[in-house]
Amino acid sequence: xxxxxxxxxxxxxxxxxxxxxxxxxxxxxxxxxxxxxxxxxxxxxxxxxxxxxxxxxxxxxxxxxxxxxxxxxxxxxxxxxxxxxxxxxxxxxxxxxxxxxxxxxxxxxxxxxxxxxxxxxxxxxxxxxxxxxxxxxxxxxxxxxxxxxxxxxxxxxxxxxxxxxxxxxxxxxxxxxxxxxxxxxxxxxxxxxxxxxxxxxxxxxxxxxxxxxxxxxxxxxxxxxxxxxxxxxxxxxxxxxxxxxxxxxxxxxxxxxxxxxxxxxxxxxxxxxxxxxxxxxxxxxxxxxxxxxxxxxxxxxxxxxxxxxxxxxxxxxxxxxxxxxxxxxxxxxxxxxxxxxxxxxxxxxxxxxxxxxxxxxxxxxxxxxxxxxxxxxxxxxxxxxxxxxxxxxxxxxxxxxxxxxxxxxxxxxxxxxxxxxxxxxxxxxxxxxxxxxxxxxxxxxxxxxxxxxxxxxxxxxxxxxxxxxxxxxxxxxxxxxxxxxxxxxxxxxxxxxxxxxxxxxxxxxxxxxxxxxxxxxxxxxxxxxxxxxxxxxxxxxxxxxxxxxxxxxxxxxxxxxxxxxxxxxxxxxxxxxxxxxxxxxxxxxxxxxxxxxxxxxxxxxxxxxxxxxxxxxxxxxxxxxxxxxxxxxxxxxxxxxxxxxxxxxxxxxxxxxxxx
Numbered sequence: 001x002x003x004x005x006x007x008x009x010x011x012x013x014x015x016x017x018x019x020x021x022x023x024x025x026x027x028x029x030x031x032x033x034x035x036x037x038x039x040x041x042x043x044x045x046x047x048x049x050x051x052x053x054x055x056x057x058x059x060x061x062x063x064x065x066x067x068x069x070x071x072x073x074x075x076x077x078x079x080x081x082x083x084x085x086x087x088x089x090x091x092x093x094x095x096x097x098x099x100x101x102x103x104x105x106x107x108x109x110x111x112x113x114x115x116x117x118x119x120x121x122x123x124x125x126x127x128x129x130x131x132x133x134x135x136x137x138x139x140x141x142x143x144x145x146x147x148x149x150x151x152x153x154x155x156x157x158x159x160x161x162x163x164x165x166x167x168x169x170x171x172x173x174x175x176x177x178x179x180x181x182x183x184x185x186x187x188x189x190x191x192x193x194x195x196x197x198x199x200x201x202x203x204x205x206x207x208x209x210x211x212x213x214x215x216x217x218x219x220x221x222x223x224x225x226x227x228x229x230x231x232x233x234x235x236x237x238x239x240x241x242x243x244x245x246x247x248x249x250x251x252x253x254x255x256x257x258x259x260x261x262x263x264x265x266x267x268x269x270x271x272x273x274x275x276x277x278x279x280x281x282x283x284x285x286x287x288x289x290x291x292x293x294x295x296x297x298x299x300x301x302x303x304x305x306x307x308x309x310x311x312x313x314x315x316x317x318x319x320x321x322x323x324x325x326x327x328x329x330x331x332x333x334x335x336x337x338x339x340x341x342x343x344x345x346x347x348x349x350x351x352x353x354x355x356x357x358x359x360x361x362x363x364x365x366x367x368x369x370x371x372x373x374x375x376x377x378x379x380x381x382x383x384x385x386x387x388x389x390x391x392x393x394x395x396x397x398x399x400x401x402x403x404x405x406x407x408x409x410x411x412x413x414x415x416x417x418x419x420x421x422x423x424x425x426x427x428x429x430x431x432x433x434x435x436x437x438x439x440x441x442x443x444x445x446x447x448x449x450x451x452x453x454x455x456x457x458x459x460x461x462x463x464x465x466x467x468x469x470x471x472x473x474x475x476x477x478x479x480x481x482x483x484x485x486x487x488x489x490x491x492x493x494x495x496x497x498x499x500x501x502x503x504x505x506x507x508x509x510x511x512x513x514x515x516x517x518x519x520x521x522x523x524x525x526x527x528x529x530x531x532x533x534x535x536x537x538x539x540x541x542x543x544x545x546x547x548x549x550x551x552x553x554x555x556x557x558x559x560x561x562x563x564x565x566x567x568x569x570x571x572x573x574x575x576x577x578x579x580x581x582x583x584x585x586x587x588x589x590x591x592x593x594x595x596x597x598x599x600x601x602x603x604x605x606x607x608x609x610x611x612x613x614x615x616x617x618x619x620x621x622x623x624x625x626x627x628x629x630x631x632x633x634x635x636x637x638x639x640x641x642x643x644x645x646x647x648x649x650x651x652x653x654x655x656x657x658x659x660x
Contacts, residue, residue: 211238282318435497
């Protein structure tokens with residue numbers, strides 16, 4: 001057996017010692033010294049780093065491939081259709097081909113609105129200098145100097161706009177346009193766009209009826225982008241607004257195909273542009289001008305606050321004229337005169353207010369023919385029965401205190417008065433009696449009065465094709481209790497019977513009610529537009545010599561008269577009322593004025609007391625009496641003192657109308 005020492009000797013003898021080079025000894029010493037200085041164990045250098053790095057890279061690659069697979073699945077399967085559509089959209093660009101807005105004619109085919117060529121300066125936010133603030137300011141300063149506006153104001157316009165492309169200045173004048181055309185290449189972010197503006201013939205004469213157009217709002221553009229661009233205008237008031245969908249253009253489309261680099265491959269017209277349809281009105285533009293001119297002159301003469309007039313065709317309900325004074329020039333909005341627009345939109349300014357459809361007035365004795373019609377229909381009095389107005393008033397004892405009396409006055413003593421005379425002379429005592437009852441004569445009472453006034457179209461909108469119409473107001477017992485906390489007294493009925501008290505009616509409602517008296521019983525809807533026509537020129541060989549616009553247009557729709565109510569008053573009763581209104585002209589309150597016309601007429605005047613010695617002055621006329629062609633209602637508001645104001649206006653207008 002070998003001992004341990006022998007085994008050790010044999011082991012070292014059998015194992016061959018490795019060869020050690022001198023430089024290896026030196027390196028080991030340096031490495032050991034470095035380990036001692038840095039406190040790094042040499043064992044760490046013996047870990048197989050390459051294997052671990054390889055494993056980490058392998059797992060990371062697997063994870064990355066898995067994520068790529070998920071994204072591919074998302075794009076191809078989950079969002080495939082949507083992304084395919086976006087890709088298609090990026091491939092094609094659609095441009096709109098401009099068309100024209102429809103125009104407006106009067107009944108005699110005189111053109112009242114026009115489309116004039118115009119140029120706008122357009123800002124493209126994304127193309128403004130982005131890298132340098134100084135460069136951006138330089139461009140904006142240059143533009144503001146050309147436009148002659150403050151650079152801060154221009155910056156505000158740009159910053160406040162929600163759109164990336166929008167007009168910053170519209171309807172450039174010729175000189176400014178020439179300067180911009182020479183410098184537009186040096187103004188990144190700005191381009192010149194061709195457009196059209198609306199121009200109105202004699203804007204102030206027709207403003208409240210035709211209305212005007214204004215810049216489209218973002219929400220309007222987003223609601224119907226197929227019809228509009230952010231550069232378009234839309235109707236804001238009048239028939240420009242109510243017939244917006246008829247008048248508006250339908251632009252065509254060009255599809256431009258691009259490659260991945262944005263180069264144009266092809267262009268294709270997808271749809272041709274279509275101009276908007278045009279309108280032919282019932283309006284007599286010459287009559288409109290005459291009414292406006294005459295009314296304005298009288299208002300200034302008497303120092304009144306304002307006035308309104310409306311003329312209707314009793315056979316169709318067509319609006320022959322509609323004038324509200326003071327008026328405004330609707331061209332201001334198309335021209336973009338910001339100072340004038342701001343002044344016009346000031347709440348203190350009432351020139352935009354259309355008194356014909358929005359003004360609510362006390363009407364005074366204008367009401368009386370309607371009360372007479374109701375009394376005859378209810379058979380509470382014969383038209384020939386006479387009531388004695390011997391004192392120019394009625395006296396009513398207080399129900400709770402018999403010693404106290406209430407007096408309701410007339411404007412003069414009329415004596416014995418039947419219905420025709422009561423209408424002609426505007427006898428208050430007669431209408432107090434048949435309206436509220438007095439002595440042994442039964443009255444209609446407030447409920448019946450309201451019922452019949454509503455049959456005549458009051459207390460409700462007429463439905464005229466204009467935006468913003470309001471309905472008048474007829475008081476009753478419930479309203480007074482609910483609003484004022486008071487009961488309804490006999491005095492309230494007496495006041496209501498002569499058009500005083502709480503009653504408020506629009507001039508249009510008044511004129512509409514008298515249509516049924518003029519035409520024998522039909523309450524017609526007031527209508528401004530008579531026909532919708534194709535504005536495209538469709539010349540027919542045999543019509544080429546004609547100067548009429550209808551020779552070149554096609555009637556798309558003819559708007560038929562609409563009956564709102566009929567047969568609610570017996571024609572025999574209406575005839576009595578008509579005779580009373582004729583007597584108003586021949587021997588009553590309108591004599592000396594309307595009896596000078598070249599045709600016979602029927603009328604009713606009204607003076608509504610406002611207090612403080614101010615009155616609304618009314619007249620409603622229809623003529624010729626035998627076959628009415630026109631119903632004319634005029635109100636001049638807040639006339640100082642009791643004086644004749646509306647009658648001379650009606651006289652001058654109708655004299656001109658029937659002799660022109």
